[in-house]
Every structure is written in structure tokens, then in C-alpha cells.
Amino acid sequence: MNAVIARMSQFVSARVQSVFTVVGARLPQFVGARVRFFAVATLVIQILIVATGGAVRLTGSGLGCPTWPLCTDASLIATPEMGLHGAIEFGNRLLSIVVGLVAVLMVLMLLRIRRERRDLMTLALVILGGTVLQGLIGGLSVRVQLDPSVVGVHFAISAILVAVSAALVYRVWCGQRGAERLVSRPITILTHVTSLLVAVTVIAGILTTGAGPHAGDDGSARNGLDASILQHVHSWPGYALLAATLALVIMLARARHRRIMDFAVILLVLEVVQALIGVIQSRTGLPILLVGSHMVIACMIAAAMTALVLSLRSSAPTNERAVTQEVLTVAN
Numbered sequence: 384m385n386a387v388i389a390r391m392s393q394f395v396s397a398r399v400q401s402v403f404t405v406v407g408a409r410l411p412q413f414v415g416a417r418v419r420f421f422a423v424a425t426l427v428i429q430i431l432i433v434a435t436g437g438a439v440r441l442t443g444s445g446l447g448c449p450t451w452p453l454c455t456d457a458s459l460i461a462t463p464e465m466g467l468h469g470a471i472e473f474g475n476r477l478l479s480i481v482v483g484l485v486a487v488l489m490v491l492m493l494l495r496i497r498r499e500r501r502d503l504m505t506l507a508l509v510i511l512g513g514t515v516l517q518g519l520i521g522g523l524s525v526r527v528q529l530d531p532s533v534v535g536v537h538f539a540i541s542a543i544l545v546a547v548s549a550a551l552v553y554r555v556w557c558g559q560r561g562a563e564r565l566v567s568r569p570i571t572i573l574t575h576v577t578s579l580l581v582a583v584t585v586i587a588g589i590l591t592t593g594a595g596p597h598a599g600d601d602g603s604a605r606n607g608l609d610a611s612i613l614q615h616v617h618s619w620p621g622y623a624l625l626a627a628t629l630a631l632v633i634m635l636a637r638a639r640h641r642r643i644m645d646f647a648v649i650l651l652v653l654e655v656v657q658a659l660i661g662v663i664q665s666r667t668g669l670p671i672l673l674v675g676s677h678m679v680i681a682c683m684i685a686a687a688m689t690a691l692v693l694s695l696r697s698s699a700p701t702n703e704r705a706v707t708q709e710v711l712t713v714a715n
Contacts, residue, residue: 410495414503414555418496421489422555425510426548430682432482433541435475436521437678441671445529445599447472451522479518486511489551502559506551513544529603531593538592538678542585542685549686553693561697566643570634571695577631577650580624581688585681587617597674614665621661625654646691653684 411417439445447461447468448454454461454473461469489507497504517540524533554560564571594610628651635644657680664673 411492412495414496414500418492418503419555421485421492422548422552424485425489425507426545426552426686428478428482428485429510429541429545429548430679430686432475432478433538433545433682434675434679435478436537436541437675439472439475440534440599441597441675442468442471443598443600444468444471445534445603446525448476448525451525476521479514479521483511483514483518486514500554500559502554503551506547506554509547510544510551513540513547516540517544529599531598531604531606534599535589535593535606538589539585542682545682546685546689549689550693553690557693558698560693561699563697564695565697566635566640566695567638570631570638570640573627573631573634574692574695577624577627578688578692580620580627581684583620584617584624585685587613587620588677588681591617592674596669597671618661621654621658625651625658628654643691643694646687646694650684650687650691653680653687656680657684 439447444467447465447470450456453459454469454476455465461473486507490504490511493500493504493507517537520533520537520540524530524537527533566574590606590608591610591613593606594608594613595605596610598605628647632644632647632651635647657677660673660677660680664670664677667673
């Protein structure tokens with residue numbers, strides 16, 4: 384009997400090893416189309432989950448599934464009796480699984496080039512770990528009845544994950560970080576001041592939202608702050624951000640840093656749209672479509688700011704295909 388079990392164990396082990404060998408042989412050996420596709424997919428789906436998470440909150444569906452990890456105490460999925468709120472919340476949970484799957488696939492795409500491109504693997508692992516953390520915090524937010532502090536942390540991590548995903552896309556396309564600074568020190572300082580203003584504006588926005596009417600559920604608590612005052616406090620770093628970005632565009636144009644200026648212009652356009660939406664939503668009673676757009680664009684601003692900061696230094700593109708051919712030649 385023991386001999387039969389040992390042979391079966393050896394057979395299963397050999398089959399598993401064979402599968403891993405076959406799968407491993409099909410993984411990319413350089414940064415090509417598949418790696419680029421999954422890098423972009425990572426950024427897109429990290430932004431998309433912000434949009435669907437916003438829809439959950441803005442439609443009052445935050446407790447559409449009143450518990451976690453199950454949807455109800457007796458069901459993993461939403462039931463017809465739970466209505467639209469249950470469907471919206473459960474749909475967001477399903478998308479979060481897709482987000483996690485994309486994060487895992489991104490790591491797999493980099494597995495064979497992890498030594499040559501440690502920068503990409505590090506970013507991919509941060510995204511995977513952050514995605515798992517997001518799932519846990521999302522579950523905690525349900526468990527604590529959408530406490531605004533937990534929900535605020537949930538959004539903040541989403542913004543960070545979008546920024547890291549943007550860094551991944553940038554590094555996939557532009558190569559590893561170079562040693563040369565491409566711009567003058569004043570431009571570098573202003574860029575980092577601008578990135579700080581982005582962070583401050585997002586944090587102020589989180590506090591403002593936590594005080595506002597869109598709690599995710601009618602019975603959820605708010606943070607106790609005065610939303611009418613906070614919306615003005617939120618606007619101050621926002622306007623400072625606009626001014627700093629405009630100054631940055633002008634300085635980059637005068638220094639003829641065309642490629643870097645393109646990132647700054649994209650950032651400026653997003654900020655102008657964001658400011659207009661902010662003003663309109665505050666004067667029209669915070670309609671959910673505008674508030675949702677405001678959340679998504681905040682994350683897009685974080686992504687654009689990340690690309691702008693990274694573009695200040697030269698890149699050191701690596702010819703991964705040539706490195707791979709050299710490795711294979713030596714192996715043979």
C-alpha cells in the first residue's frame with residue numbers, strides 16, 4: 384500500500400513539474416507585447432475598480448452585501464431579494480477578483496525577467512500586495528458599517544495603487560531609471576512641490592467626502608466635520624495645484640523639454656476638468672455622476688503626476704531580447 388501511494392505521489396509530482404515547466408517556457412523572456420498589455424491592463428483595471436467602488440458608495444449600496452467575505456450570512460452571492468443594491472455591491476466584489484487576477488498575471492509575465500528587470504517585478508509585487516490589502520480593507524469597511532475613516536483609507540490606497548500602476552506602465556515603455564537629471568533644479572523642485580499638492584488635495588478630498596452626504600448607506604456615520612467648510616479647505620490646495628502645474632508647463636516650454644512638458648500638459652488638463660467638476664458639483668447638490676467622475680479623475684491625476692515625476696530623469700532602456708539571446712547562447 385505504501386509503495387502504491389509513493390508511486391502515485393511521484394506521478395503527481397512529475398505531472399505538476401511538467402505543467403510548471405511548460406507554462407514557464409511560455410512566459411515572456413523580454414519586455415514585449417504581452418508585458419506591455421498586462422501593464423496597461425493593470426493601470427486600467429485599478430482605475431476601473433475606483434469607478435465601480437464609487438458607484439457602490441454613491442448609490443447607497445455599500446451594505447448591499449451586509450457582511451464579508453460572504454454576501455449574507457447564508458449566501459456567498461447576492462440574492463434576488465437584495466435588489467439592485469446587492470447586485471451593485473456584489474458586482475464590485477466580482478471585479479475585485481478580476482483586479483487580483485490581473486495583478487497575479489502581471490507578476491507571472493515578469494517571472495523570467497525578474498533578475499534583469501527587478502524594478503518591474505518590485506512594482507508588480509507592490510501592486511499585488513496592495514490589491515490583497517485592498518480586499519481586506521474593503522471587507523473591514525463592511526464589517527465596521529462603512530466607518531468613514533476606513534473608507535477613506537480604502538480610497539487612499541486605491542490612489543496609491545493607481546500611481547504605482549502608472550509607474551509600472553512608464554517603466555515598461557521607457558526602461559529602467561537612468562542616472563541623468565534632464566531638467567534644471569528649479570523645475571525639479573517645482574515638480575515635487577506639485578506632487579505634494581496632489582497628495583494634500585486628495586487627502587482633503589477624502590476628508591470632505593467623509594463629511595458629505597454620500598456615505599454608502601443611509602445608516603452609516605460621517606466623520607463629524609463640517610462639509611461646507613471642508614469643501615473650501617479642499618479647494619485651496621486644488622487651486623494651488625493648478626497654479627503650480629501651469630507654472631511648470633511654462634517653465635518646461637521655455638526650457639524646450641517637449642516630452643516632459645507633454646506629461647505636464649496632460650496633468651494640467653485633468654486638473655482643469657477636475658476643478659470645473661468640483662465647482663459644478665458643489666453648486667448643484669453633489670449629483671452622483673459628477674462626484675463619481677471627480678473620484679476617478681483624482682486617480683488619473685495621481686497617475687499623470689507619477690509619469691511626470693519619473694520623466695524628470697533619463698531612462699536606461701535595456702534590450703531584453705538581446706540579453707535573452709545571449710543567455711540562451713551561453714546555456715547552449
